[in-house]
Amino acid sequence: MSRDDSRVWIRRASLAAGIAFTATSEYELARRLGAKPPIAVMLPVALDCYVIAALKWFRAFDVALSLMLMGAAQVAAHALEAGVITVTLDLVTVVSLLVPISLWRTHALARQTPRDATPTATVPPVPDETPTVQPTPAVILDRVDEQNATETPELPPGTGQDEQDTEPSPPVLLTSKDVAERFGVDPSTVRSWVQTGRLEVHEKDARNRSLFHPDKLPQEART
Missing domain, CATH: 1.10.10 (Arc Repressor Mutant, subunit A)
Structure with a gap:
């Protein structure tokens, strides 16, 4: 295994362990605040997705904020379990805001361009170097002859069809x-x-x- 591969696996193992540990406490915290089991699962899912997005696109602000939200949920869960604090309106308010904040920042990160993404260079089109074949004089003369053949020859005045069809004017009485x-x-x-x-x-x-x-x-x- 190369050095780069070992770094990748270390990051993945650390992330998996952290999510597995924190997800249980976040689920229990939601249950203690009155959420039913299918709904209580959404709290760890929302927080963990935000943490993964922040670490993947590595925005310093979101990395710090996601870890703070995760840490706040951990402290509240363990404090309730140890009996240090009780369920209050302030605690319910803070925990209820964890999911909307995580949802907002996760989508904000997904819409941003990653910093390590390098823009694709636009390759200018290669000009066509094929020489243009000009028509030979013989071809040009043939076209002129065809054009002249299709044109109607002009007739002398008084000999045209219109002159023959014109009726003589009536004599003056x-x-x-x-x-x-x-x-x-x-x-x-x-x-x-x-x-x-x-x-x-x-x-x-x-x-x-x-x-x-x-x-x-x-x-x-x-x-």
Whole structure:
């Protein structure tokens, strides 16, 4: 057995002997104060857990406090057994506070970081040294050709689909005065053409004036 192993076993044997000796007196103390057997066991369990936690994480304050609480329970138990003191309200109050104090400090120690715990060093990530492969010019040219192939070629103005689908705008209708000016005649002549059926009226406007379609003018008038 190595020297370190012997130290471990010495500490464990000392702790086991101390708890075994004190637990009996603490149990009897709880019984003398009126606690029933299942409840009386909780007094030595609470005190001994506090002592173990204080020694494990070794906080000087908690080591001293846990041993003081354990020692107070021992003195009270042996004094009652020897008949030196009797059960009083003060004694009941002090013993009743042993368990809550032990419970509070045990959980406080369990939430703290042990002093001998060394923080784990954060290892920085190793940069990836794999070289990045750049695309060759041939691959780039292929991508450009594919992009150009998918694009729609622009058509000259007036040859697109929209130009073919666009309907021609309707012609401007002519009044009697316009027809007379076009053929160099008097407006009364235009009215006579209408009466004789030589000139067809296309429609009437809001002012009831005769309107003529330029493509329906008489052939003789055009020449």
